[in-house]
Amino acid sequence: MDFIIQMEPSYDHNEKNALNEYMESGGWLMEFKKTRELESMIADYTGAKYCSIMPNGTVSLSVALIACGIGVGDEVIVPDYTMVATPNAVELIGAKAVFVDIDRDTLCMDYDAMVNAVTEKTKAVFFVSINGRCPKDIDKYVEFCKSRGIHFLEDAAQSLGSFCNGKHLGRFGEIGSFSFSVPKIITTGQGGALITDDEELYNKIVKIRDFGRDKGGSDHYLTKGWNFKFTDVQAVIGIEQMKKLHSRVMRKKEMGKLYEKLLSGITGVELIPTDLEETSPWFYDILADDREKLLEFLKDNGIGSRIFYPPLHAEPAYGYEGHYPITEEISKKGLWLPSAITLTDEQITYVCGKIREYYN
Known part of the structure; x- marks a missing residue:
């Protein structure tokens, strides 16, 4: 038997043909209609009202924090067991990652450890649904954070296609984040996405990822923002991956x-x-x-x-x-x-x- 690799991406003639058709159509490669189409597909699949795509999952996590007003001097609780992107995204914007232990059964953040880690500087919790798993009592986490005025956010990078109590992961928090890096269930090479049901947060996310301007092509800046846009080339691949x-x-x-x-x-x-x-x-x-x-x-x-x-x-x-x-x-x-x-x-x-x- 040939060597069995631990993980590899999967694509076929559908992605190849779609890319060729896009290039033949004279597409400008940059983010445009195909990116919007992919965002709609993700929102429809997860049941979220809004979706916004980023260059990668780390960026999407940082943008979620910025949209919630979190920055220098704030603390964000993260599990000690997660991909390093979770705490890195916190510290990228000048906040401090506060590590807590995990639950032995789910390998997700332990509830009591989370509660005990809260201080007056705690502004958010990044709950990681590791390997698509989630405790059945996740609403307990949500309600605790809500009672303390703490943003409950989801790093659902590994969880596209996974649910808890009939609800897609990434939708329990104010914002949920997915990743489309090569090992994920669908991939665009690199990529991330934020979903939310909160229109105000969505509008902030859209501005943050596009230089902070009021609309595409404008040179009027309403807030500080960066170039965290996607490309239609990646979106063309993502659309075919979503179909599968x-x-x-x-x-x-x-x-x-x-x-x-x-x-x-x-x-x-x-x-x-x-x-x-x-x-x-x-x-x-x-x-x-x-x-x-x-x-x-x-x-x-x-x-x-x-x-x-x-x-x-x-x-x-x-x-x-x-x-x-x-x-x-x-x-x-x-x-x-x-x-x-x-x-x-x-x-x-x-x-x-x-x-x-x-x-x-």
């Missing part, structure tokens, strides 16, 4: 069920509880004893895998004091298995067979 989203969500769930079936009962492997009726997994993740040796064993057998994010508070980029026991534990044991949408049942069966062989 439903089938990809269904396939991701099928793959998750097969992984669960074939990995169950292996001593040394812990499966993370996942509601595959609502969650479309980004990566297929396990907690593994002897993780480093397992990783090498898999590699020797033609299988790519990837270790979990580290505890971010202790990374050289931050170097913050603190003890986050759940994050520290799962970061030492966590392993992402092959997760590309192109993965076949035969390949999944081979991967699981090798894991079982290693532990037996």
Whole structure:
């Protein structure tokens, strides 16, 4: 069997033909009608009233904070276990990222840890629905923040196609953010999107991402803004990717069920509880004893895998004091298995067979 890569993008003649048609049409490449079309597709799919697309997910997170009036000297609570873009987006605008531990079952931000981290400087919480998961009591987080006048925002970068209690992730907060980088369920190479039901916040977002001007092509600036615009070239690809989203969500769930079936009962492997009726997994993740040796064993057998994010508070980029026991534990044991949408049942069966062989 050929080497099974841990993750790769998927595109076909539909994207290629659409790009060719766009170029033949004389499109100017810059953001225009195709970008607006993609934004409408995302809003319709998620059920949000508004969507605005950015160059990448990190930028979209920062823009969400700026739209909420957050800046220098403010604190934003983030989980210690997340992709580094979450705290980086906070500190990019001069605010301070305050790390908290995660819940052992969902790997999402722990509620009590969040509550205990609030100070008079806390202006927002960035809730990360890691790997498309979300606690069923997420409304508890929302209500607490609302009662304290704290903005509840969602980093749903890994969660397009995932729901909680029947509601698409990214819609529980005032603003939700998605990413379209290469490993995501749909990709435009790079890209991010903000969704919201709040018209006032949406109007702020639109201005911030386009130099702060009152309308496109104008040289009248109502607020400070930057060039965070997209391109129609990327949007053309994104539109074709969105057409495949439903089938990809269904396939991701099928793959998750097969992984669960074939990995169950292996001593040394812990499966993370996942509601595959609502969650479309980004990566297929396990907690593994002897993780480093397992990783090498898999590699020797033609299988790519990837270790979990580290505890971010202790990374050289931050170097913050603190003890986050759940994050520290799962970061030492966590392993992402092959997760590309192109993965076949035969390949999944081979991967699981090798894991079982290693532990037996």
